Amino acid sequence: xxHSKALLLLSCDFATAWNSRKLxxxxxxxxxxxxxxxxxxxxxxxxxxxxxxxxxxxxxVINMIARNCSTLQWIIERESELVEKIAERSKMNxxxxxxxxxxxxxxxxxxxxxxxxxxRNWSGLxxxxxxxxxxxxxxxxxxxxxFCYTQDNNSSGYFVETYQIWKEELDWNESxxxxxxxxxxxxxxxxxxxxxxxxxxxxxxxxVSCQSKPKASVDIDIDSLMDHELCLVHSCSTTIADAxxxxxxxxxxxxxxxxxxxxxxxxxxxxxxxxxxxxAGVGDVTRMLKRSCPxxxxxWDYLVGYHSEP
Amino acid sequence: MEYxxxxxxxxxxxxxxxxxxxxxxxxxxxxxxxxxxxxxxxLSVAVAIIVAINIVVAMAVAIxxxxxxIKIIIIYLxxxxxSPPVSHAHSHSLLLRSPSYSHGLSTSHSLSLTAVxxxxxxxxxxxxxxxxxxxxxxxxxxxxxxxxxLRPSLKFWLKWLKKVIKFSFAVVKPLPLTSLLLHLEMxxxxxxxxxxxxxxVEKKKDSFESVVMEHLRLNGAYWGLTTLDILGKLxxxxxxDVISWILKCQxxxxxxxxxxxxxxxVLYTLSAVQVLALFDKVDILDADKVSNYIVGLQNEDxxxxxxxxxxxxxxxxxIAICCxxxxxxxxxxxxxxxxxxxxxxxxxxxxxGCTPGGESHAGQIFCCVGALAIAGALHHVDKDLLGWWLxxxxxxxxxxxxxxxxxxxxxxxxxxxxxxxxxxxxHWINKDKLVKxxxxxxxMENGGISDRPDDAVDVFxxxxxxxxxxxxxxxxxxxxxxxxxxxxxxxxxxxxSKK
Numbered sequence: 051x052x053h054s055k056a057l058l059l060l061s062c063d064f065a066t067a068w069n070s071r072k073l074x075x076x077x078x079x080x081x082x083x084x085x086x087x088x089x090x091x092x093x094x095x096x097x098x099x100x101x102x103x104x105x106x107x108x109x110x111v112i113n114m115i116a117r118n119c120s121t122l123q124w125i126i127e128r129e130s131e132l133v134e135k136i137a138e139r140s141k142m143n144x145x146x147x148x149x150x151x152x153x154x155x156x157x158x159x160x161x162x163x164x165x166x167x168x169x170r171n172w173s174g175l176x177x178x179x180x181x182x183x184x185x186x187x188x189x190x191x192x193x194x195x196x197f198c199y200t201q202d203n204n205s206s207g208y209f210v211e212t213y214q215i216w217k218e219e220l221d222w223n224e225s226x227x228x229x230x231x232x233x234x235x236x237x238x239x240x241x242x243x244x245x246x247x248x249x250x251x252x253x254x255x256x257x258v259s260c261q262s263k264p265k266a267s268v269d270i271d272i273d274s275l276m277d278h279e280l281c282l283v284h285s286c287s288t289t290i291a292d293a294x295x296x297x298x299x300x301x302x303x304x305x306x307x308x309x310x311x312x313x314x315x316x317x318x319x320x321x322x323x324x325x326x327x328x329x330a331g332v333g334d335v336t337r338m339l340k341r342s343c344p345x346x347x348x349x350w351d352y353l354v355g356y357h358s359e360p
Numbered sequence: 361m362e363y364x365x366x367x368x369x370x371x372x373x374x375x376x377x378x379x380x381x382x383x384x385x386x387x388x389x390x391x392x393x394x395x396x397x398x399x400x401x402x403l404s405v406a407v408a409i410i411v412a413i414n415i416v417v418a419m420a421v422a423i424x425x426x427x428x429x430i431k432i433i434i435i436y437l438x439x440x441x442x443s444p445p446v447s448h449a450h451s452h453s454l455l456l457r458s459p460s461y462s463h464g465l466s467t468s469h470s471l472s473l474t475a476v477x478x479x480x481x482x483x484x485x486x487x488x489x490x491x492x493x494x495x496x497x498x499x500x501x502x503x504x505x506x507x508x509x510l511r512p513s514l515k516f517w518l519k520w521l522k523k524v525i526k527f528s529f530a531v532v533k534p535l536p537l538t539s540l541l542l543h544l545e546m547x548x549x550x551x552x553x554x555x556x557x558x559x560x561v562e563k564k565k566d567s568f569e570s571v572v573m574e575h576l577r578l579n580g581a582y583w584g585l586t587t588l589d590i591l592g593k594l595x596x597x598x599x600x601d602v603i604s605w606i607l608k609c610q611x612x613x614x615x616x617x618x619x620x621x622x623x624x625x626v627l628y629t630l631s632a633v634q635v636l637a638l639f640d641k642v643d644i645l646d647a648d649k650v651s652n653y654i655v656g657l658q659n660e661d662x663x664x665x666x667x668x669x670x671x672x673x674x675x676x677x678x679i680a681i682c683c684x685x686x687x688x689x690x691x692x693x694x695x696x697x698x699x700x701x702x703x704x705x706x707x708x709x710x711x712x713g714c715t716p717g718g719e720s721h722a723g724q725i726f727c728c729v730g731a732l733a734i735a736g737a738l739h740h741v742d743k744d745l746l747g748w749w750l751x752x753x754x755x756x757x758x759x760x761x762x763x764x765x766x767x768x769x770x771x772x773x774x775x776x777x778x779x780x781x782x783x784x785x786x787h788w789i790n791k792d793k794l795v796k797x798x799x800x801x802x803x804m805e806n807g808g809i810s811d812r813p814d815d816a817v818d819v820f821x822x823x824x825x826x827x828x829x830x831x832x833x834x835x836x837x838x839x840x841x842x843x844x845x846x847x848x849x850x851x852x853x854x855x856x857s858k859k
Contacts, residue, residue: 060572061572061574061575063575063576064575065575065618065622065623065625065667066575066617066621066622066623069623069667069669072669106666106669106671109671110669110670110671113670142763142765142766144719144721144763147719148713148714148715148718148719151715151717151718151719152715154717155717178765179765180719180763180764180765181719181763184719188717191717233765234764234765235764235765238709238764241709242708242709245708246708307752345754345789345790345793346751346752346754346788346789346790348787348788349747349748349751349788352744352788353748
């Protein structure tokens with residue numbers, strides 16, 4: 051064990067050393083020893099946060115703990131915090147955030163909602179970090195999955211809460227977009243949110259309203275949602291005030307791409323007037339995109355061509 | 361002035377009439393006769409001089425361009441001694457693939473090949489050097505419009521001259537090959553330097569860097585040797601030496617380890633099989649033993665573990681499918697389940713993560729798309745959506761990044777590019793700029809390619825840079841297969857000569 055420790059501190063990706071430790075630990079399976087392993091891997095990660103072997107060792111250890119002991123929830127919370135600390139230092143660390151997403155599959159519903167609240171502040175300070183927004187998406191999807199499985203009397207209450215969460219996320223995202231100009235990660239998050247809201251929540255509403263009385267506050271009006279989105283896109287694309295600042299240009303490009311995304315994701319059965327509104331905006335948008343982003347002009351052509359053939 | 365002084369209108373009239381008569385009869389014909397011959401003379405001389413200058417300049421430009429074309433042809437021929445034209449081999453391999461692959465690729469690839477125009481590097485757009493010449497010509501011709509009232513013979517002569525000028529410029533119009541001129545200006549691939557760098561890395565077994573990387577030396581061998589093969593210099597290494605070392609890395613379970621005495625893992629198993637394929641020595645392996653090792657790593661949901669310790673990742677699915685395909689034992693695993701698992705890792709943006717619900721990452725996307733391509737299941741991929749995500753990876757400098765908001769890196773020029781080629785959306789990125797970016801990342805003094813311009817070089821990025829250039833049909837490089845990540849002739853040898 052001592053030898054492998056020394057080896058690992060030198061060359062953190064030395065898989066054979068990690069494997070020998072796993073071999074020894076798997077013979078004993080006591081909690082303190084497993085915690086020891088977690089400490090060692092945390093130490094290794096503190097100086098090389100992208101070490102794949104260290105992260106996979108942690109997962110193996112947690113799997114062992116999950117089989118034997120019951121302190122899983124507490125461990126998961128600690129893991130989440132550790133990942134956040136590491137992510138602070140090494141931006142968009144794929145392995146770290148992947149580990150955190152892996153933890154989500156062990157979380158209960160309360161924990162999921164708790165995590166969403168806790169990570170919100172952090173995400174707000176790290177708007178260029180696409181991975182943390184992906185983590186939030188994972189949490190929200192997990193929440194939605196939970197809803198799909200509980201089709202009982204509580205479902206409408208659950209649904210309202212879920213819808214509230216999504217709506218809040220959309221509003222918060224909008225405020226961030228306006229505040230931090232030209233951040234791609236925010237726009238990508240918005241793409242996901244609006245697409246899910248339109249595609250899936252609308253169908254759920256139909257299913258739920260058949261069972262119970264539809265509450266007035268949960269009236270998902272697709273039209274007003276689309277209007278709102280179009281307003282946002284317009285306000286962002288017209289601020290190409292300063293060609294020197296790349297931010298504004300990036301903002302315009304991203305908002306235009308977002309609009310093209312919306313046109314492709316709207317299901318066909320939605321109202322014709324929405325289609326008309328979208329089609330009207332598409333021409334200007336593609337012209338602007340071609341001017342500012344000529345490398346992808348064949349993509350813009352293809353998307354517009356696709357759009358015009360219903 | 362004197363007319364104002366005269367009071368008598370009759371006197372005034374007479375003197376004015378006299379003056380008019382004098383002007384009409386004497387001065388006017390004089391002026392006419394003086395002007396006519398000189399005007400024609402000077403005009404004709406001027407036209408002759410300008411046209412002569414024009415023709416001389418056009419001929420000079422033509423000679424310069426012809427000399428350059430000859431230079432390029434010589435370089436082209438010297439760099440590629442005996443192999444067939446680059447793109448032809450590329451197309452040959454991709455269309456005549458084993459049934460599983462071609463099912464997924466044949467229709468889409470025929471389109472991609474026409475898009476990438478085999479005869480010339482069409483990614484280099486028609487040069488803009490033509491237009492200044494033409495504009496100048498137009499302006500020149502406009503100065504002497506044929507509608508001027510000249511003698512008919514002069515008019516005819518001028519028209520004919522204009523035709524000659526136009527013709528001379530038409531001859532000098534940029535031919536497709538002269539677009540290669542542009543590529544010369546971009547900077548060249550210092551192939552010899554890179555070969556020297558790789559050989560030096562292979563020889564240095566005691567330096568600190570090689571000791572720290574000791575556990576993945578087999579991967580390093582694959583990167584280095586494939587790069588040498590693409591550059592046509594695989595004979596620079598001792599084949600026997602390499603193969604005997606690889607065989608020593610094999611574990612009793614059938615898998616290969618990163619180096620002698622280490623634990624086996626699929627990553628190194630694939631590298632070992634690939635390196636043996638480069639040397640055409642796959643048959644010295646006990647194919648069943650190796651494939652049994654891999655088959656034993658498939659889980660119930662179709663995913664693959666990396667080794668006995670159970671870490672699951674879509675990369676391992678790609679490795680399993682690719683390795684078994686090279687060993688021609690793909691039927692030993694449950695391919696449908698494996699495909700099902702990969703499809704479950706698809707995200708809403710069209711990309712793939714390392715596990716279901718994982719963030720889309722260019723490397724993972726390459727693995728998933730490659731695995732689906734080899735298994736003949738590319739129809740599961742939403743090509744438009746994925747193509748959109750992938751082409752958004754190109755940043756302003758021309759390089760490609762791996763995820764949104766990240767810096768460009770040369771290794772992604774392989775992963776993103778090969779994925780785009782497999783789904784036939786490569787025309788959605790700007791290939792010129794990408795070539796320029798990769799060439800900028802070279803270390804022109806010591807050889808090797810780094811991840812970004814002016815960073816430290818390593819074998820990993822050298823391999824991906826050269827492989828990326830090969831996919832972009834850079835002249836002088838062997839074509840490489842986007843799914844197997846091996847040169848096309850090696851893949852053809854595996855599938856078409858053994859059967």
